[in-house]
Amino acid sequence: MAFQLPAEVLGDAVGVLVFSFFALICSGLMVWLVWSHQERTSYVAGLAYLTLLSTASSIVSQFHDFVLYNDVMTAQWQYARAHPESPEIKISNGAIGLDLGLWYFRQYAYSAESLLVVFWAFSLMQSVYELTNRYRLKEFLNRMNSIGRIMSVVLPILTICLLRVQAVQKSTAAFFFLANVVLMISLAFGSLCMVAIFVRYVYTRGRVVQQSRTEDSSTNATTQGGSTLKFKGIYDRWLLTRFTIAFIVLSVFELTNIIFQLNGIENSNDDSKMEQPDLSVERAHENIVLFLPGPAPSYLLFIVFGTTAQCRKYIATTFLPKSWQRKKETPLDLPFHSTHSVPRASLSNSIKGLRMSAFHTTGSTSDSPNNITDNSLSQIPIPDKVAITFLRRELSTSDDDGVELPVMRPSNSV
Structure with missing residues (x-):
């Protein structure tokens, strides 16, 4: 069956699909790497599982919408006309049926990813301040970290279920708040953790520089932010730098996701006032572009955490031909x-x-x-x-x- 999209945007649709499939490959590689390095329950592993599933759901939505574009847009217009006040339709950009179910799942995945990142930031802050070295705090903090991983999976399920409550379905403000409350809390608390880590790093860096000037000797340390970090598996001594980059980009992604929801509210309001569905090229192009942010975290996760020396060597050893590997090692x-x-x-x-x-x-x-x-x-x-x-x-x-x-x-x- 041929795409029902306007011919003018077929190239855009193919480009977005290719972009999404490469993102799926990146997530698949990260899942393979964490399993191969016995990091199956780590924070990176959790992020890899979620990005893999959310990217796959985005690809399913794309095929469904691109192939049946006219039918989908007509059904969405009819539902928007029949339910003009539905916040569910507004914030999901008119999604109904299969698209709505996949939108709920992606919303869950984004919320769970944000919680994993913030609890990881909290764990790194503990290491930077050497809190786990204190006997009285070590057991308590270990329990907190374990609870945090469980909450990262469970709490978004609760918020998604609350979105289906009848009272919430009648209020656009309440629906919008519950759909993004986890993202906003994660962004706020994660930012506080990153500021605390940065302050510790600057303080320790200043002490190291001052000490090196006093002793007229260079100090070689295996620490970041003043505390010893243990590196194993897929991690390296640039862990804090890599995590900071990931946190900043994911924060931008979360804000972008909220902006797109606001754009969906505007589109839904316009559809409810139209006498026929909007099948214009401009609207089709806009709907295609809205699929781009979803697979983006898959690229980010692989670029930031899949490019450590350990991961690069493992990928090269596995995928490069043996003749190339021998040539590379020839004296x-x-x-x-x-x-x-x-x-x-x-x-x-x-x-x-x-x-x-x-x-x-x-x-x-x-x-x-x-x-x-x-x-x-x-x-x-x-x-x-x-x-x-x-x-x-x-x-x-x-x-x-x-x-x-x-x-x-x-x-x-x-």
Whole structure:
């Protein structure tokens, strides 16, 4: 069956569908990553499950609306005319039947995602302030975190059920409030947690800088915001940075979702006053664009949390052909040049160190590792042989005070 959409917007519809399918792939990859790294009950896992399901529901709605566009718009217009005061129709942009059920599910998913993010922010704040290191608070906070995950799933169900109460169905303000109360509370409380984390980070950063100036030494820390964070599975030392980016973008998404609801109220009011359904190209284009924000969190989740070193390596190992992986690890691809210039004396020391390594490796009985000749290079591991040859050439041909030192990939050769 051909799409009933106007021909002028068929390209837009295909583009939105492709965008949504790629988002579905991103969510699927995140679900695979969290299961592979034994993070199946983590906050990222919960977000991955919800984004996968919400994106899938959006794709179902798109196919339904695009294929039966004229029928859907006519049915929505007839219902809006018969129920002009229904807040359910207004805020869902006229959705009825299958579309309305899928809209309720996506509303639940967005609310649950927002709660997961805010409880995750609360958990990170505990780590930043080292609250879990205090014996009296540790057990209490662990229980709070467990309860928070359960509330993230249960509380949105309660609010969605309340939307079906008859009294709420008669009030647009009450319906709008209940539909977005979880999003607004999450945004407010999550912002407070992020501010607290930022304040702690700035305070600790200032102390580290001051201490480094006093001691005239650099401090290498494995902390963020002044407290030790344990990184495992899909996480890395940039966890707080990644989470901050995700929180900001998700906050924008939540605000955008509310704006689209207000736009739906306006469209529903217009439909109830029309003598026939609006099948114009402009309205069709607007309805298509309204599907874009829904799959967006899937991209965000993968870009922010699916690009850690652990995840990139796991994806490459799984999906890249074995021949590419072997080529990538071949020492003959070395050396790579850096932009840092070093004195010739450093190059001499580098050769001496590599010769010493080769001396012990080959088991030479010569009096000195300097006795290693070009013929004996055949017994030296390939990475050291490449480096010795390269450095020797650089010393003999360069007239500059500094030369380019190759950046060698670490070798496990023995």
